[in-house]
Amino acid sequence: MSNEEQQWVLQAKRGDTAAFEMLVEIHAHFVYNLALRVVRNPQEAEDLSQEAFVRAWQAMPRFRVEARFRTWLYRIVTNLCYDKLPRLKRELSMLDPDDALELPTSHKSPEGQLLSKEMEQTLHAKIDKLPESYRLLITLRHLQEMSYAEIAEVTGQPLGTVKTGIFRARRLLRNAIAEYEND
Amino acid sequence: MIDDPRIDTAIESYDVAALPKGFTKRTMLRVADVGTEQPAFRLHFIDMAIPVFVMSFLATIMLVGGYMLNSANPFWLQDLQAAGATLFAEVGGYFPIVALGLGLIGMTVFLLALLLITLISSRPQVRLQI
Numbered sequence: 001m002s003n004e005e006q007q008w009v010l011q012a013k014r015g016d017t018a019a020f021e022m023l024v025e026i027h028a029h030f031v032y033n034l035a036l037r038v039v040r041n042p043q044e045a046e047d048l049s050q051e052a053f054v055r056a057w058q059a060m061p062r063f064r065v066e067a068r069f070r071t072w073l074y075r076i077v078t079n080l081c082y083d084k085l086p087r088l089k090r091e092l093s094m095l096d097p098d099d100a101l102e103l104p105t106s107h108k109s110p111e112g113q114l115l116s117k118e119m120e121q122t123l124h125a126k127i128d129k130l131p132e133s134y135r136l137l138i139t140l141r142h143l144q145e146m147s148y149a150e151i152a153e154v155t156g157q158p159l160g161t162v163k164t165g166i167f168r169a170r171r172l173l174r175n176a177i178a179e180y181e182n183d
Numbered sequence: 184m185i186d187d188p189r190i191d192t193a194i195e196s197y198d199v200a201a202l203p204k205g206f207t208k209r210t211m212l213r214v215a216d217v218g219t220e221q222p223a224f225r226l227h228f229i230d231m232a233i234p235v236f237v238m239s240f241l242a243t244i245m246l247v248g249g250y251m252l253n254s255a256n257p258f259w260l261q262d263l264q265a266a267g268a269t270l271f272a273e274v275g276g277y278f279p280i281v282a283l284g285l286g287l288i289g290m291t292v293f294l295l296a297l298l299l300i301t302l303i304s305s306r307p308q309v310r311l312q313i
Contacts, residue, residue, distance in 0.1 A: 021211050028210070029202050036200055046203055050210045057214045123193035142194045173190045 009069050013060050020060070024053055027070060030144055031077050037139045038081045038088065038132050048084060052077040074140070074154045081136065091133035092157050095164045119180055126176040134169035141166055229302060233295075240291065247284070 005026065011019035031052055036045035055076050056063075063072060082089040127135065140151045148166070152159045250264060271277055 017211065017214060020214065021207065024207050024210055024214075028206055032202050032206065033200055042200070042203065046206065046209075049206070050213055053210045054213050054217055058217055119189070120193055120196060123190075124197050127194065127197050138194050142191065143199070170190050173193065174187055177187060177189060 005069065006065075009063070010065065012057075013063060013065070015060075020057055023069070023073075027073055028053075031073065033143060034074065034077055034136070034139055035081065037135050039084060044084070048080050049077070052080055055080075068150075070144070071150055071153050074144075075156070078136070078154050078156070081132075085132055088132045088136065091131055092136075092155060092161060092165065095133075095157075095161045095168070119177070122180050123173055123176055126173055130169055130172060134165055134172070137162060137165040138169050233299070233302075237295070244288065 005023070008019040008022045012023060028049065032045055032049045035048040035052070036042060039045050039048060052073065056073050059076075063069070127138075130138075136155070137151060140146045140154060141148075146154070148159055148162050151166075152162045155162065157165075250267075267280075271280060274280060
């Protein structure tokens with residue numbers, strides 16, 4: 001968290017709506033996309049994102065300044081997603097954390113890894129069909145560059161569960177690539 | 184390979200939507216309609232310790248003041264008076280003891296004020312700006 005953001009958090013805690021508006025500006029894009037990727041409906045995603053910010057505002061006085069604001073905010077969004085889609089939490093908690101895992105430590109694609117348009121569309125279609133729980137996990141991992149530990153904190157799931165979910169999502173996408181290449 | 188970089192590329196290019204126009208404004212309108220939830224009051228050890236200390240401190244000052252003015256004279260003050268008389272005789276009068284006492288009182292009040300300022304600013308439910 002930058003010093004500027006830290007300052008806005010402190011001011012928002014004291015009831016400064018202008019400071020809170022700055023925090024909304026910073027996080028709105030990701031919060032909206034996170035909600036959209038889970039609920040898949042733009043109107044519902046907007047409602048859910050706004051509700052998350054309203055709840056964050058209401059709870060601001062209770063926010064501990066030593067905690068990370070984005071983790072706290074995304075946890076609110078994730079909890080709202082759980083309320084909206086109760087099966088999402090069930091799916092996550094049913095993942096076996098003991099699955100064999102060989103996850104890459106970095107999630108940044110190297111330069112030059114261009115996909116053909118057709119393969120990209122195939123993979124996007126596959127992502128569309130992934131269970132919401134997998135989409136939630138890979139969104140947190142890729143869109144916001146979160147560590148597995150931070151994702152575990154946001155989702156309220158054990159670290160092993162998070163890693164298993166991301167591993168399985170990637171395995172499904174790898175299978176889609178293999179199928180595409182075999183065709 | 185589970186770390187196929189094409190997977191990362193596909194996930195990163197997947198459906199990143201632009202924020203709906205006016206999102207922040209609409210959100211802030213909703214925020215303006217609700218208040219914040221003040222944390223429930225919780226009694227901490229310090230909440231008890233400070234009043235007890237302040238009351239003891241004030242009671243001591245009043246008793247010592249009474250003793251010096253001879254208007255309060257419980258049995259234990261008589262002992263204190265006797266001990267004080269011996270001490271004053273040794274140090275050569277009231278003044279050094281009174282000066283020391285006032286200095287200690289001043290320092291205690293100052294430290295107490297610093298402690299209260301720290302406590303007030305660390306309590307999120309307190310809006311007072313110091």
